[in-house]
Amino acid sequence: MLTRTCLLRKGAAGALLAGLGVALAHYAPPLPESVIAKPARQFGLPFAGAPGPDTWLLGQGYGNTTGAYRQRRSTYGNLQGLHAGLDFSAPCGTPVRAIGDGVVAEVDGPHGSPPHNVVIDHAGNLSSLYGHLLKRASVRPGQRVTRGQVIAESGDSQLTCISAPHLHLEIRDRSHQRLFNPVPYIAADWESLALAGSFGRGYEYDLSAPRKWQTPETQPEVRRGGPLLNDFARPWPPAPGGAR
Template sequence: MRQVRRRHVARAGFLLTWICLGGLMILGSARPAAAQRPFGLPFMSPPGPSTWFVTQFYGNTVWAYRNREDLYSAGQGLHFGVDFAAPCGTPVVAIGEGVVVAVDGPYGSAPHNVVIEHPNGYRSLYGHLGQRSSLAAGQRVQRGDPVGVVGDPASPACDRAPHLHLEIRDRTMRLAFNPVSLIDADWRGITLGLGTDGTQFALAYEEPHRWRTPWDQPEVRFGGPALNAYPDAWPPR
């Protein structure tokens, strides 16, 4: 009996050691704690043709594949955020509570951007804002609080491609994650069914089942090697 109990204690100790080690590994990694779609959408208004809708998913979209060597080369050739088309001036809101860590920081997405750090370890980046945000670094925000307004990176007159570019990264800002997996939304529905280069994915001939849907896209490590360096993809040009 005593021997059995001792064996149980030993087994429990072994298990505890592994749990602690696992915890340490999670703490030590840059990867934020996994949670089921903890964030909301960056707009308060409902989607629609005159309000906002998704024009480009995160990942190996047809558009990203075709621009893999220039526009998206820093992000391993993939589109490392989600694009929401919206008229200039459309209010953008925080996707979750957190603290502002950068206003117009060195993260691209001109002309203006904001970065918010969330308690679960993720950071959200709101890019191509039309004006400098009235938020300041260190300021606390709640989910749904105003972050800024949509701008047009291609034209100050807002007549080219006004949109919000939204990213979710880790604390180091070196990894980008697929917002589709982290934001609670009807993702197919909010494209309004408009099939474009940004809502379709480029398929490699060698591995046509890989990275086919908005949900199935790889993490991006900024500065890492291109993930889609193959010369041809489906659909062909």
């Protein structure tokens, strides 16, 4: 029994080291503020056509969401406890479009949001990541793409296409260490979109500062590996089981 436990531990440690190796191999220091393009609504939406119950809707917002709060020490522990992208709910197979002109940097690379993802590098040292894709994207690294070009098909983070079908979209600096709120970068009628989706109504409160990080526009930047931003003294809704 003891041997088996040790073997299991060894396996886990091996996997951890292998994971760390991948992470270190791809580590680049965060880029300074001065070389990163400021948000100026320079990008478009990743889906074409009008939102609606049969097409696409906004699901989870970026930032201090209640969902991220509940998983702040697990899924989002390395992202300061925040949801570092926007979730667009859509049936599996919905065509995903490049949000701006750029060059495909990675297809199924190491930067998260499985089972399949794409990263596009844009001007201003920005990168966009499209995650939970249905299958390996048809574009190739090094390929130039234009805004609105179909690059992939949306999928489901739980791989069923009936439980959580959505696209996870992130805007990062090119080092992948800084993750930005996509809302001010993307030209869209966010207020109308928020009326149709659950977007913007699911932020965790700190009752000590109840207006902090409660709107789509006012969410903080995430630094990969930084300290938790939402370890609130008086969280609402409370953490399951009353644990903080």
